[in-house]
Amino acid sequence: MPFATYPSLADRVVLITGGASGIGADTVLAFAANGARVAFLDLQQEAGEELARELGATAAHPPLFMRCDVTDIAALQAAIGTVRDRLGPVAVLVNNAADDNRHPVADVTQAYWDHAQDVNLRHHFFAAQAVHPHMKELGFGSIVNFSSIAWRFGAADMAPYATAKAAVVGLTFALARAFGPDNIRVNAIEPGAVITDRQRRLWYKTQSSVDQVVQRQMIRRVLLGEEIARTVLFLAADDSRMITKQSITVDAGLR
Numbered sequence: 001m002p003f004a005t006y007p008s009l010a011d012r013v014v015l016i017t018g019g020a021s022g023i024g025a026d027t028v029l030a031f032a033a034n035g036a037r038v039a040f041l042d043l044q045q046e047a048g049e050e051l052a053r054e055l056g057a058t059a060a061h062p063p064l065f066m067r068c069d070v071t072d073i074a075a076l077q078a079a080i081g082t083v084r085d086r087l088g089p090v091a092v093l094v095n096n097a098a099d100d101n102r103h104p105v106a107d108v109t110q111a112y113w114d115h116a117q118d119v120n121l122r123h124h125f126f127a128a129q130a131v132h133p134h135m136k137e138l139g140f141g142s143i144v145n146f147s148s149i150a151w152r153f154g155a156a157d158m159a160p161y162a163t164a165k166a167a168v169v170g171l172t173f174a175l176a177r178a179f180g181p182d183n184i185r186v187n188a189i190e191p192g193a194v195i196t197d198r199q200r201r202l203w204y205k206t207q208s209s210v211d212q213v214v215q216r217q218m219i220r221r222v223l224l225g226e227e228i229a230r231t232v233l234f235l236a237a238d239d240s241r242m243i244t245k246q247s248i249t250v251d252a253g254l255r
Contacts, residue, residue, distance in 0.1 A: 003230060006237035010035035011061075013087045013134075014236065015080065017041045017070050017127065018097030020048035022196035023146075026225035027094055027232050032059040034233065039083040039090075041068040041076075041097070070097045070123035071115070080130040089134035092236040093143045095124040098165075100150070102157040102203075116160035121167050128175055132184070141184040142236045145172045149190045149251050165190075169247045176245035185244035187235050191228050192217070192251020218253025 014031045018024040019040025025047075031038045032055050042048045045067045052065040064086060068079045083090060099119045103112065124145050135141025150158050151166035169188050176186035193213045195204060204210045214220050231250050234240050 004234075006034050006233055006239060008238035009092075009233065009236060011037060012091040013037045013039070013083065013089060014092040014094065015039045015041070015083055015090045015127075015131065016094040016096055017068075017123065019094075020044040020051055020065070022198055023191065023194055023225040023228050024094075024096045025051055026229040027096060028063060029055070030226070030229040030233050031092075031236075032061070032063060035060045036092070037061045037064075037087045039064040039066070039087055041066055041070065041079055043067065043069055070127070071118040073123070073126045076123055076126060077130050080127065084134060089137050090131040091135065091138055091141055093127055093131045093141075094232055094236070095127055095143070095145045095168075097123065098146060098148075098161075100148070100158065100161050103160075104157055105159055108160060113160050117164050117167075120161055120164035121171070124168055124171055125175075128179075128186070132179060132182070135179070135184045136182045139183055140241075141179075141182075142240075143175065143179075143184065143186045144232050144235050145186070145188045147172075147188045147190045147247060149192050149249060149254065152190070152249075172247060173245050180244060185235075185241070187240075187244060188247040189228060189231055189235070190247055190249040190251070192223055192249070192254040194223050194225055194228060196225055213254070214252075216254055217251070218255070221252065223250075223252050223254075 014036045019028045020042035048065040056062040147168040148165040151162040155162050172188040
């Protein structure tokens with residue numbers, strides 16, 4: 001099935017966090033297919049380098065991969081500086097990096113709580129802060145933050161994660177208002193049960209468990225990362241140039 005391509009994304013610098021696997025990797029592939037100059041960050045060095053090599057042979061612009069821990073804000077800011085130096089000012093920021101581990105409430109320590117906020121929320125703000133001057137210089141920009149439907153469901157074994165993902169929506173709305181006068185749009189995406197390799201390895205280990213999730217969806221088809229990536233493309237492209245301060249759920253109607 002052919003899907004839309006976005007000429008406005010050609011040659012634009014796109015930065016994606018957590019881009020070596022899962023939804024992030026699908027997003028890297030999608031932007032590369034649209035002719036963007038893609039940079040992506042991840043802790044998974046081997047996977048990141050392999051994806052960069054794979055795309056280097058086919059993409060209009062070979063992607064730039066850098067190993068980076070987004071919870072280290074100084075390292076994140078330095079990586080964004082490197083992207084500017086090597087590719088140019090960032091026009092699109094996709095704050096995707098996250099960790100959806102599960103823990104009973106009684107097992108959550110203060111240290112784990114703080115880590116969960118760092119990896120699922122804090123870097124969204126500081127990455128947006130760092131690219132704001134880039135986008136202001138360009139006269140436009142799009143920031144896409146990743147939330148999750150977990151906070152709407154009230155996931156009992158994901159309290160720190162759900163809290164962070166609810167806060168991502170609040171942050172998105174605040175940044176949309178702060179950056180709007182500079183023609184910078186800020187939106188969020190709330191994915192549903194996206195069945196990535198990691199999800200299959202950790203949470204949905206059998207086909208039966210996957211099928212049970214699909215049966216709870218109104219559209220009874222496995223939700224894949226490429227579906228989320230296509231939503232990111234739309235929000236990044238000029239086709240959505242009047243859409244900001246929104247949080248879009250992509251969950252196949254999971255209930």
